Amino acid sequence: MQYLRLILLPFSWLYGLIIIFRNIAYDKGWFASRRFRIPVVSVGNLAVGGAGKSPLTEYIIRLLKDHVRVAVLSRGYGRSTKGFRYVSTQDTADLSGDEPLQFRRKFDQITVAVSEKRVTGIEHLQEDHDVVILDDAYQHRAVNPGLSLLLFDYTALSNFRLLLPAGNMREPFAGRKRADVLVVTKTPEILPQDERSRLISKLSPFPYQKVFFSYLDYGNLVPVYSGEEVALSEALKSQFMIFLLTGIANPRPLVHKLESGGGEIKHYDYPDHHPFSPKNISKLAQDFRQEKMAAKVIVTTEKDAQRLRSDSLAELLSGLPVYYLPVQARIHEPDKENFDHLIEKYVSEHLQHG
Structure with a gap:
């Protein structure tokens, strides 16, 4: 892996120069960056995937959905469709992308849409909604959000900060300066003050940036097709065998959680957003039955x-006990109230009236 990084390093330097010039062009106003009157909250990260954007986006949805008309706008990574599109509960992941479909099926009172061009997407949504949440849009600088949240994965903070393709950084660490709020995600449930101080020192926030910490709270196992929920504690018993199927950027926290019960895990680990093929699922089903x-x-x-x-x-997995494990982001106390107030205050102060 180290040799591969060395080979790819010149390409990372070239990529870095392009990104730096692009950011300068936006900062100087050479490239247009549009600010909207409607409140726009951006959730993103500097690295490629795995920072816990979806759980934090859902946290903000829960915080706002009962008080204002919420729309979530995503690129819809991996979809076969193009342009602006409203996401329906009847969609497939191929039509809208897996994360937007998850949001839509989970929250029936909000609007979820996908668009490669976020400016176009907001233009479609702004008349009928009070706030737009941009999912994974930190590098989409054609939109200048009113509130920008930048996420850092606790489990990856010590990794090399190399740019693509030698590393997994979309832009240099200095790009964090555009964020209003920094959130360290996937921390342990108990986070001592000295560890918080160490993390803050590592992030080196600017004076205008607020720093918060979050952790993942796992729920019970929910059937994908049919059946009833199963308490996670039951599945974590030592005599259980878990066939774990993932296509996410960083499955380590999930694996760690499942290993905590002492049972055996057989992990089918695929890349982020991997389009599971019949061959992939047939192998899983065959191994399970054997x-x-x-x-x-x-x-x-x-x-x-x-x-x-x-x-x-679904046909290949018919009759098998297939469950998904839902997860929610939780903001560490005593900062939860401050985090909630920051989001709610921004939205309420920028609501369009009349």
């Missing part, structure tokens, strides 16, 4: 479950 252990279950993530609902894959 396993002699009586107490066994197939577990996936909520995002991956959106791709498993296609008719062809």
Whole structure:
């Protein structure tokens, strides 16, 4: 891996120069960056995937949905469609992307849309909504959001900060200066003050930036196709065998959670947004049926479950106990109230009236 990084390093330097020039062009006004009158909250990160954007986006949805008309706008990564599109609960992941489909199926009182061009997307949404949440839009500088949240994965903060393709950084660490709020995600549930101080020192926030910390709270296992919920504590018993299917950028926190019960895990680990093929799922189903252990279950993530609902894959898994494990982001106390107030205050102060 180190040799591969060295080979790719010149390409990272070239990529870095392009990104730096692009950011300068936006900062200087040479490239247009549009600010909207409607409140726009951006959730993003500097690295490629895995920072916990979806759970934090859902946190903000829950915070606002009962008080204002919320729209979530995403690129819809991996979809086969183009242009602006409203996401329907009847969509497939191929039509709208897995994460937008997850948001739409989970929150029936909000609007979810996809568009490669976020300016176009906001133009479609602004008349009928009070706030637009941009999912994974930190590098989409054609929009100048009113409130920008930048996420950092706790489990990856010590990684090399190399740009693509040698590393996984979309832009230099200095790009954090555009954010209003920095959030360290996926921390342990108990986070001592000295560890918070260490993390803040590592992030080197600017004076105008606020720093918060969040952790993941896992729920019970929910059936993908049919059946009843299963308490996570039951699946974590030592006599259980878990067939874990993931297509996410960083499955380590999930694996760590499932390993905490002492049971055996067989992990089918695919790249982020991987379009599961019949061959992938046939292999999983065959291995599951051949396993002699009586107490066994197939577990996936909520995002991956959106791709498993296609008719062809559902047929291959027919009759098998397939569950997804929902997860929510929680803001560490005593800062939760401050975080909530910051979001709510920004939205309320920028609502369009009349």
